[in-house]
Amino acid sequence: MLTKAERTKQFILETAVPIYNEKGIAGANIDDVLEATKLTKGCLYGHFEGKDDLSEQVIDLALKMVSDKIRAEVYKGKTIKGKIFAFLDFYKNPFETYISGGCPIFNTAVQVDDNYPFIKEKVAKVIKMGQQELTALLQEGINNGEFSETLDPVVFAFKLVASVEGGIVMCRVMETAKPMHGLIKSLKMELEQHIV
Amino acid sequence: MLTKAERTKQFILETAVPIYNEKGIAGANIDDVLEATKLTKGCLYGHFEGKDDLSEQVIDLALKMVSDKIRAEVYKGKTIKGKIFAFLDFYKNPFETYISGGCPIFNTAVQVDDNYPFIKEKVAKVIKMGQQELTALLQEGINNGEFSETLDPVVFAFKLVASVEGGIVMCRVMETAKPMHGLIKSLKMELEQHIV
């Protein structure tokens, strides 16, 4: 069983995740987190060294949450095609994202670009890992005869993620989900062109 | 001729553009801008009502700069295909972006999502306008016989922007330009599939 302190720390992190995702690392502040958790400074600083430490762990959790969720969704697909389709369908609603405020992987990637080198490392790792996994999945589809050799797994894995992530941002700012649906349909068709 | 004040204001805005693009709206602060311009508070506050006013005008300029630049690049293409290719080639270097720190349209879109409703409106307008222009361009290509009816201009215009913008972010965080080149090649091939 988790100790009280461990539960409190987890609670702080979980409460802070959507705040950070919505307001960004620089935009989020300690007081926002205290307000949301109804805890106090003394408590928060008992669990974290300071804002940087909190930020790092919050982003860490957000990245882990969304990565795990995507993996779980992909896992549901029976075939490789089914898994890729499941991946795409995960992105179909740009407004009710798994964590409120859009995709934390991308949101973070944009913010940490020049600032926050530590966090940048973490996001890079998550994205690289995702690319490897998707690429391996597509390669498996070629190996097991689902897809033809005409499919370039590395390129298509990148195209998949870049376009859906970009699509989410665009749809959110334009306040319409429609283009996302067209995009997902188009990507599914593109994959189907390589089905043997 | 521009008056001294007009030139100073323009100088402040132009100097602030990369700062805002690199550090974000919440991350950028007045002192950063004063430091970079070597000007003083009195001067800056003579030209802007406050940080919000400055932020708004800086983002406005950044959006205008990059939009104009993209239009100019696209304009160079002789055929519609040439114009689309020129658009894609604009994004080929994720590190030396036209404005330092990545694409300001996208960077801004991510940040303003929940906060800054005024600026969100502006970004939305820019993105919608871009989509309209790209869609019209593709439609023109269909009309003039360059492309077949199999091309869906609305969907492809969205796919183009979403993927290259997403690609930029991913490449920047992973610190490799290679996937961007694969993506652009893939998008060019996708367009060429519809050439009659």
Next chain:
DNA sequence: TCACAAATATACTAAAAAGTATATTTTATC
């Protein structure tokens, strides 16, 4: 080139945010 208004600099205040010292409460173990 003088005058004066516009532009800019200086030196402050105000507000917001982070961080800390210490008191109080709670939890877990005996």
Next chain:
DNA sequence: GATAAAATATACTTTTTAGTATATTTGTGA
């Protein structure tokens, strides 16, 4: 259920950032 240690709350200080009042300088038209 008493107690010590851990967890949390309170009440501060410090730092950072935004904003302002006023003095000084500079550009520009008469």
